[in-house]
Amino acid sequence: MEAPVKSLTATYETLLLDEPRPGVVVIILNRPARSNAMTNMMFAELERAAEAFDGEDDCRVVILTGAGTAFCAGYDLADADELAGLGALGMLDQQERAARALLAVRSLRVPVIAAVNGAAAGGGLSLALAADIRIASPTARFNAAFVRIGLSAGDLGTSWLLTRLIGPAHASEICFTGRLVAAHEAARLGLVNSVSDELLDDAITLAGQIVRNSPGGVQLSKRALQANLEVSSYAAALELENRGQALLTRGADMAEALSAFKENRPAVFTGR
Structure with missing residues (x-):
């Protein structure tokens, strides 16, 4: 970048x-x-x-x-x-x-x-x-x-x-x-x-x-933190978090993080 x-x-x-x-x-x-x-x-x-x-x-x-x-x-x-x-x-x-x-x-x-x-x-x-x-x-x-x-x-x-x-x-x-x-x-x-x-x-x-962290991970973390200030229950918070995590596994950054961990190198995140 x-x-x-x-x-x-x-x-x-x-x-x-x-x-x-x-x-x-x-x-x-x-x-x-x-x-x-x-x-x-x-x-x-x-x-x-x-x-x-x-x-x-x-x-x-x-x-x-x-x-x-x-x-x-x-x-x-x-x-x-x-x-x-x-x-x-x-x-x-x-x-x-x-x-x-x-x-x-x-x-x-x-x-x-x-x-x-x-x-x-x-x-x-x-x-x-x-x-x-x-x-x-x-x-x-x-x-x-x-x-x-x-x-x-x-x-x-x-x-x-x-x-x-x-x-x-x-x-x-x-x-x-x-x-x-x-x-x-x-x-x-x-x-x-x-x-x-x-x-x-x-x-x-x-x-x-x-x-240095995954762009998508940071952005969805912010979204979850802000949204869960306003939801009315623990169950609603879990539902929001589940959707965010599922979405992030479809991108490239999670796979890159796992590869970097196995190869003992810094991850290179792209946000894709």
């Missing part, structure tokens, strides 16, 4: 793209002067980028991070004065525009790693939660800032994802107070997987470990 991911050639106003190693795409939120706060342009571009990379077989892992010293400060409050005058349907349209962007990120068929390099507040917390894995720098901090501006923590998936990550009691306290959660507390609670002084390097290393 030596060819670069084709969608890296696209241009964006609020995002930067990089491919530090084959198959690993880094999406950088690029409004550092505004702490990478979200705008409607950023929502549209996140959705467009996620959909573009989702269609590329050479894209195997996406890393999401922020330019400068912040990850994402949530919705840009410079634009917030307009919200009160939108009316109910106008505000619903605004919410759905933002939700589509985060859903596109979460729905990527490949793993998404959030490399949280600073503040992740409000919608920035929601964006970090939409990733499959979160790594934080020591300066990262998180808060569900919604209640501080007269809104609900039931926003952009936070109430659903945060509760499942850290449990209802911790989620309730963080959401009701709007307090800051520092990086090491976030790790203790399970909000992030780890805290790293070499954040992006460690995220790229982790992505490289994922890329």
Whole structure:
């Protein structure tokens, strides 16, 4: 897999793209002067980028991070004065525009790693939660800032994802107070997987470990993990898993893995 991911050639106003190693795409939120706060342009571009990379077989892992010293400060409050005058349907349209962007990120068929390099507040917390894995720098901090501006923590998936990550009691306290959660507390609670002084390097290393595995196996693992957060029973989870395993045995990668094991060599996966 030596060819670069084709969608890296696209241009964006609020995002930067990089491919530090084959198959690993880094999406950088690029409004550092505004702490990478979200705008409607950023929502549209996140959705467009996620959909573009989702269609590329050479894209195997996406890393999401922020330019400068912040990850994402949530919705840009410079634009917030307009919200009160939108009316109910106008505000619903605004919410759905933002939700589509985060859903596109979460729905990527490949793993998404959030490399949280600073503040992740409000919608920035929601964006970090939409990733499959979160790594934080020591300066990262998180808060569900919604209640501080007269809104609900039931926003952009936070109430659903945060509760499942850290449990209802911790989620309730963080959401009701709007307090800051520092990086090491976030790790203790399970909000992030780890805290790293070499954040992006460690995220790229982790992505490289994922890329070495079967593309189909990783993608169907992600599908099973996400889908089984929502099913109502163990039996339903088993049914989904059975179908995924049966499907993967029809491809070339399982046979390649068995041959490599017998021949004591690294497997060469193709995703076919």
